[in-house]
Amino acid sequence: EQVDTRHPELSEDERNSIATQIAIGALRYFMLKYTKPSVIAFDFRDALSFEGETGPYVQYAAVRATNIFRKGGYDPDTFSPANVNFDKYLSGDSGNEIWELWLASAKTTQVVEQCIATTEPAYLAKHAFQLAQAFNIFYHRHPILNEPDPQQKEFLLVSTAVVRRELIRVLGLMGITVPSVM
Numbered sequence: 001e002q003v004d005t006r007h008p009e010l011s012e013d014e015r016n017s018i019a020t021q022i023a024i025g026a027l028r029y030f031m032l033k034y035t036k037p038s039v040i041a042f043d044f045r046d047a048l049s050f051e052g053e054t055g056p057y058v059q060y061a062a063v064r065a066t067n068i069f070r071k072g073g074y075d076p077d078t079f080s081p082a083n084v085n086f087d088k089y090l091s092g093d094s095g096n097e098i099w100e101l102w103l104a105s106a107k108t109t110q111v112v113e114q115c116i117a118t119t120e121p122a123y124l125a126k127h128a129f130q131l132a133q134a135f136n137i138f139y140h141r142h143p144i145l146n147e148p149d150p151q152q153k154e155f156l157l158v159s160t161a162v163v164r165r166e167l168i169r170v171l172g173l174m175g176i177t178v179p180s181v182m
Helices: 002-006 012-032 055-072 092-106 108-118 122-141 150-173
Strands: none
Touching: 002 012, 012 055, 012 122, 055 122, 055 150, 092 108, 092 122, 092 150, 108 122, 108 150, 122 150
């Protein structure tokens, strides 16, 4: 119903495909976010929520990052900055915030190794949620496509590309795909 309401312009097959991706993401994330000894009381309404620690919340962050590139006319998979002074944008208070975003993105391999060593996939789900949260905070604080300084805009786009790549990677490791729209 949500996909039908939000995207009536899409064909029925496209809407069904997106709804299926979201439903599968919701279910898989819900099942993976709990540690092994947890007793789970499944509530599909909670699992499907676009807010809070859910699969759709993480999927939405990845879709949002992709949409930034789509709206700006860039390819997120091949985007690279022309000439950005990273030092300039990684200092000060806003620089610390962006460092935290980059560091969270860089933790994916470590978290995967932790999951394997402990046979506990809940750590990966938690990492995905935290990365999505960090990206959403970043997105709301920085007008990426409206940034007037071209170098800072490129830096913000690179930061978005890094997080997008890691969100898609983490979701993929959990067997969750990222729909084209949400």
